[in-house]
């Protein structure tokens with residue numbers, strides 16, 4: 001039997017790198033659902049659709065073909081993998097992710113991924129909404145300062161010149177937007193395993209998660 005592992009948590013808790021490394025160690029696929037929300041936000045924004053235009057957004061979502069695989073993220077055949085990792089998309093994505101038409105449109109894209117085998121699904125509502133029956137559900141978190149510092153270093157490595165305080169304040173804004181929206185807000189799923197990564201190295205977190213998943217899924221195939 002195949003299985004799903006979910007990892008939810010706020011931006012900068014280390015979800016992506018941990019989810020990716022966990023999937024690799026277990027020999028199963030990694031699903032970055034933030035990339036799907038970014039791809040939709042990037043595309044609808046570029047097409048000039050107003051977020052307040054409910055019908056325009058719903059029509060666009062119904063016609064949109066979003067695909068994610070090991071090669072990247074594609075919208076209507078266009079490779080948007082790099083274009084979705086900019087400060088502009090960072091700023092607009094939460095607002096698009098709060099829309100019902102966007103969330104509903106992406107639900108089937110996400111669930112269909114579990115048909116191809118076992119999966120580490122990473123996002124904000126994986127354990128609560130998308131895969132509530134997952135074999136193991138994690139909630140990864142860290143202090144806002146630790147998360148902002150990680151994001152700051154990531155951006156510096158990419159050549160973006162930003163102020164740490166700005167990164168921290170944007171992180172807080174995004175946390176607020178993601179946690180206070182009406183639809184599928186970022187919450188700790190009931191019964192999830194909470195891991196605070198503030199003072200843990202990435203490998204330490206991965207090792208801990210691998211240990212837990214192996215013990216919980218003994219007997220399952222990938």
Ligand code: DC
Nearest residue numbers: 011033034037093094097123124125
């Ligand atoms: O993980 P990330 O920073 O790439 O996520 C981008 C945005 O998408 C973020 O504002 C939260 C939102 N998101 C969401 O609402 N639900 C998910 N399952 C994944 C991401």
